Amino acid sequence: MTVQTFTTTTGATYSAESTIGENGEVTYAVKRIVQEGVIPVGSFVIHPDYDAEPTTLGLVNVQFGAGSAEDRHQRTDVPALGSANTPFVVGHKKVNPLEISQVSPILRLQNLAGAQYATGVHAVDMSGRSALRTADLVTALVVEWMKRDDLTELTAKYAEFIKAETTWTEQHAKTKADKINQLTTEIMSIGERIADLTKERDELPENGMTSPDVTPDMAPAAQLTGAINVLNLKRADLSAELATLTQA
Numbered sequence: 659m660t661v662q663t664f665t666t667t668t669g670a671t672y673s674a675e676s677t678i679g680e681n682g683e684v685t686y687a688v689k690r691i692v693q694e695g696v697i698p699v700g701s702f703v704i705h706p707d708y709d710a711e712p713t714t715l716g717l718v719n720v721q722f723g724a725g726s727a728e729d730r731h732q733r734t735d736v737p738a739l740g741s742a743n744t745p746f747v748v749g750h751k752k753v754n755p756l757e758i759s760q761v762s763p764i765l766r767l768q769n770l771a772g773a774q775y776a777t778g779v780h781a782v783d784m785s786g787r788s789a790l791r792t793a794d795l796v797t798a799l800v801v802e803w804m805k806r807d808d809l810t811e812l813t814a815k816y817a818e819f820i821k822a823e824t825t826w827t828e829q830h831a832k833t834k835a836d837k838i839n840q841l842t843t844e845i846m847s848i849g850e851r852i853a854d855l856t857k858e859r860d861e862l863p864e865n866g867m868t869s870p871d872v873t874p875d876m877a878p879a880a881q882l883t884g885a886i887n888v889l890n891l892k893r894a895d896l897s898a899e900l901a902t903l904t905q906a
Contacts, residue, residue: 663691666798667763670791672699674799681705682815684806685724686799687735700737700747702796703727704803705816706826707752714754716826716833718803720796721750723776736776739795740788744772747792748781755800755830756837759899764790765797834903841900848893855886 663673673696674686683705690697703721707714723733730736730748738745749771757765770789771781784792806812813826859882 662802664798664802666794668790668794670794672795672798674802678808678812679703681819682812684803684812686802687724688737688795688799699739699795701735702737702799704799706813706822706829708820710820710822712829714833715829716756717752717754718800718826719750719752720800722747731777733777737792739792740772740784744774744782744784744788746773746776747771747784747788748773748776751796753796753800755804756834756903758797758801759902761895761898763797764793765800767793767796834906838900838903841896841903845893845896845900848889848896852886852889852893855882855889858882859886 659675659677661673661675663671665671671691672688673691674688677685677687679685683703686702686704688699688702690699700722701724703724705719707717708719708727721727721733723730723736725734726732730750737747739747747770751767751770753765753767767789770784770792772784772788773779773781803809810825810827816822817825859879862879862882
C-alpha cells in the first residue's frame with residue numbers, strides 16, 4: 659500500500675492510497691487536498707481493457723467505486739465529484755492514454771454517468787462542470803498508473819486473468835508506435851502542402867486583382883496565405899502531440 663500526491667491539469671491537488679488486487683488491478687482511494695485539510699473523494703479501480711480481444715488496443719478501464727467489476731450497485735466508496743443533486747460518479751469508462759497530449763491534456767469522458775445515491779438508483783448524465791472535474795482527476799490517475807514501476811508485472815497478471823494474448827504494455831507500445839508513425843506522416847504531408855501553397859502564392863503576379871469588385875481579402879494571395887496559416891496551426895498541434903508521445 660502506497661500513498662502518492664499529485665496535481666491535476668486544472669491545478670487541483672489530490673492524494674491517492676493505492677492497493678493491488680489479486681488480478682493486478684489497482685485501487686486508488688483518493689482524497690482532495692485543500693487549504694483547510696483533506697476531503698475524501700472515493701475509490702477508482704484501474705486496469706487494462708477487460709476485453710481479451712479488444713477492437714482498440716491499449717485502452718485502460720477506470721471503474722468508479724471499489725468492489726464488484728460487474729455490478730455497480732455492489733460497489734463501495736463510490737467517488738463523489740458531482741453536484742449537490744447528483745454527487746456520485748457511477749459505472750466505468752474505458753480511456754485511451756494516447757489521447758493525452760499538450761493540445762488535449764484532459765481525457766474526454768463521453769456520456770459520464772452520475773447518481774443521487776452511490777447505489778440503488780438509476781444513473782443520469784452528469785453536468786458539464788462535474789464531468790470536467792472527473793475527467794481531470796481520471797486523467798491524472800491514469801498517468802500515475804502508467805508511471806508505476808510494476809506496470810508490466812501488473813498488466814501481465816491481468817492479461818492472464820482475462821486470458822488475453824498480449825499484455826497491455828505490449829498493446830500500448832504497438833498503438834503508440836502506430837500513432838507516432840501516423841502523426842509523422844501527417845506532419846510531413848502538411849509540410850509538403852504548405853510548401854506547394856507558398857510556391858503558388860509567391861509565383862502570383864504582383865497585382866492579382868482583376869476587378870475593382872475584388873477586395874484585398876478576396877485576392878488569391880490573401881486566400882493562399884490564409885490556407886497556409888491554417889495548415890501551420892494544424893501542424894503545430896500535431897507536432898505538440900508527437901512531442902508528448904516521443905517524450906513519454
